[in-house]
Amino acid sequence: AQTVTQSQPEMSVQEAETVTLSCTYDTSESDYYLFWYKQPPSRQMILVIRQEAYKQQNATENRFSVNFQKAAKSFSLKISDSQLGDAAMYFCAYRSANSGNTPLVFGKGTRLSVIA
Amino acid sequence: NAGVTQTPKFRVLKTGQSMTLLCAQDMNHEYMYWYRQDPGMGLRLIHYSVGEGTTAKGEVPDGYNVSRLKKQNFLLGLESAAPSQTSVYFCASSLHYSGANVLTFGAGSRLTVL
Numbered sequence: 124a125q126t127v128t129q130s131q132p133e134m135s136v137q138e139a140e141t142v143t144l145s146c147t148y149d150t151s152e153s154d155y156y157l158f159w160y161k162q163p164p165s166r167q168m169i170l171v172i173r174q175e176a177y178k179q180q181n182a183t184e185n186r187f188s189v190n191f192q193k194a195a196k197s198f199s200l201k202i203s204d205s206q207l208g209d210a211a212m213y214f215c216a217y218r219s220a221n222s223g224n225t226p227l228v229f230g231k232g233t234r235l236s237v238i239a
Numbered sequence: 240n241a242g243v244t245q246t247p248k249f250r251v252l253k254t255g256q257s258m259t260l261l262c263a264q265d266m267n268h269e270y271m272y273w274y275r276q277d278p279g280m281g282l283r284l285i286h287y288s289v290g291e292g293t294t295a296k297g298e299v300p301d302g303y304n305v306s307r308l309k310k311q312n313f314l315l316g317l318e319s320a321a322p323s324q325t326s327v328y329f330c331a332s333s334l335h336y337s338g339a340n341v342l343t344f345g346a347g348s349r350l351t352v353l
Contacts, residue, residue, distance in 0.1 A: 129281075132279070168342075227284075228284075231281040
């Protein structure tokens with residue numbers, strides 16, 4: 124079974140600075156998808172960014188980018204120019220591309236605080 | 240607005256009571272999921288459904304039952320609630336099975352079992 128590990132339970136960053144959240148995963152598959160979700164205090168789960176394993180190019184969405192290292196099974200999220208609204212729980216998630224019934228597997232999350 | 244709606248948003252139960260959480264989506268999604276979120280544990284899959292009339296067990300199915308009688312609804316039932324089931328429950332849906340398909344989440348339901 125696939126597992127997702129987020130080794131940083133909590134992180135903090137100064138406003139306007141850059142922070143990187145770590146995620147590693149364990150899988151024997153070669154084709155899969157990786158996601159970062161944000162959960163603000165409202166509890167709503169919001170998709171931040173998505174990466175397809177067969178694409179070597181790292182995904183980018185405005186101030187959010189990933190560093191995808193397939194061989195190392197690493198998928199870190201970089202937030203540039205951090206804003207107060209970025210404060211939230213961040214979850215890394217994995218989903219197989221090879222099976223019809225492929226639920227999302229989540230890491231335990233990293234709580235990000237943004238300091239003004 | 241289109242999306243996933245969960246009811247109720249909050250509920251307090253006594254040990255041994257039963258209840259049903261309702262998830263409704265209006266996006267014609269085939270797949271629906273129930274997750275629970277506990278502090279320090281992330282989201283764990285309870286049950287899921289790949290279509291109307293079908294259900295399957297996830298990672299933590301014990302103590303829960305589900306039904307998908309209509310495509311748009313996915314019900315999560317607790318027959319005899321236990322304090323260990325105190326949690327925040329999330330429903331999600333996706334259009335089809337592709338791994339690229341993004342899940343749309345509901346706003347969560349906070350359940351407390353005394």
